[in-house]
Amino acid sequence: MTDLTTRPTAIGLGLKPEHVPEILGAPAALDFFEVHAENYLVAGGPNLRHLEAVRSRFALSIHGVGLSIGGPGPLDQDHLTRIADLVRRFEPQWFSEHLAWSSHGGAFFNDLLPIPYDTASLERVCSHLHQAQEQIRRPILLENPSTYVGFAASTLDEGDFLAEVVRRTGCGLLLDVNNAYISGVNHGRDPWALISALPADAIAEIHLAGFAEDRDGAGAPLLIDTHGAAVAEAVWALYRRTISHLGPRPTLIERDQCIPPLEALVAEAARARSIMRDSIVRETA
Template identity: 55%
Template sequence: MTAQFPTAIRIPADVPARAGAGLKGEHIPEILETRADLGFFEVHAENYMGAGGAPHRLLEDIREIYPLSLHGVGLSIGGEGPLDKAHLNRLAALNRRYEPGLFSEHLAWSTHDTTYYNDLLPVPYDAATLQRVCDHIDEVQETVGRRMLLENPSTYVAFAQSTMSEIDFLTEITRRTGCGLLLDVNNVYVSSTNHERSAEDYLAEFPMDAVGELHLGGHAPDTDDAGRPLLIDAHDREVDEAVWALYERVLRKTGPLPTLIEWDNDVPAWPVLLAEAQAADRLLAEAADRPLKQAG
């Protein structure tokens, strides 16, 4: 059954090219009291798919002050089976209710038959998967009635059956569907470290003209069974200096873009999260004052 929501809040929804933060329930009273100078808040769609209650009342209060970015983590865009129609309809209703300035999903799968996994699992980069992902994105954009952004994944293993690079895969998806991309800079660093490749080379080939939002987050260092460095996309700490450096490199190509600070585990006090967003805002202001670096 499709969720029935009240009439959408009709206020301007554009997300500025500034830093934002993931909205956490424990921070909302302080945010509403202080009205921090912040570009936007991002919420996970699955946390607001009920029709009412306290979460919606608080989100409505936030929405009256700040633009929103709506980020889905459970649609399973890369799954082998069809999209969950009920989930997709709830996602469309949520978009209508809050009119977020940005709407995004992960390039991942999290379902198999009737089983739902807590992890965002990677996909092979081959022709069959490409067609399936494009078909799913077409269905999402048609149902929701707007363009979505697709986020590049953080990966720990590579599929032997892959026949194209991640860059080629993402570029072809944007060409076929018209969707945009959400470039998660921390995911680039995590994946590049885990696969022993150059993050700088990856970013040099990334289709920056399709990017509509950037993500930054913290990662946890570990080692694999062979003792090689392994990074976990944990979202449980400050942004690493290496990721800040890559972010500056991206901004030299794109100019300022809405940038989210992700901190989903071991969530700190609100001033700590706000300070991370303010650090990104300073880099965005610097990027606004310099010419873009030409590709090539």
């Protein structure tokens, strides 16, 4: 089975059920697929069967959206156990989660909600990561979020916060370049400040996606992380700079709304690959 750690220019797509027959019929020029863990925590049926078929031909990334790593109180032990079982069954290349919270008081909000970047959050996130990594028996990749508000309580930059989490827990990072761009615009700061503050060696995977543009109360651009459009040119430019800085990293195109034909997504992934190859050529020239 493909080990992506030896293939840094690997490219992948989020797996969409409507693309499964095409993917299994004539495997595209892709190295890996990513799925949301929560869509596969079911007893049986087509989802798991399709995932087994895809897994038999491609490397896999399992991406959690419900552990609520940034949330208050203890992690949902039942959910964590199910995630650990899924990871054991499918042996993905990575299991990743978000620097965010999504549950409170037993209710699940189905959104990636922001946390203040302060010492209390740092301790909570690290303790949750320790617990999850112990149970899943591997380092988790933690993803930087898209955020729409800041907090008076924050005392750390997002990049410094993530770097400290990596240092304390040994987790890896999933760098979402689209999220870095969105948060940069939404908070009037340079996204490069975030990316350059992250420990390069910890970044194991990169996400690219599209956003929608709205306006805030003052008429300033407010970018919304929809995963509903092609990757924006500004994000490609930031990705190119990121790859020049980091070297190639396995890169995934995420698309969850307005799903286009598979070939359109494959073309976006191929563009990421060619940017990575350009960087290698430049490096060795």
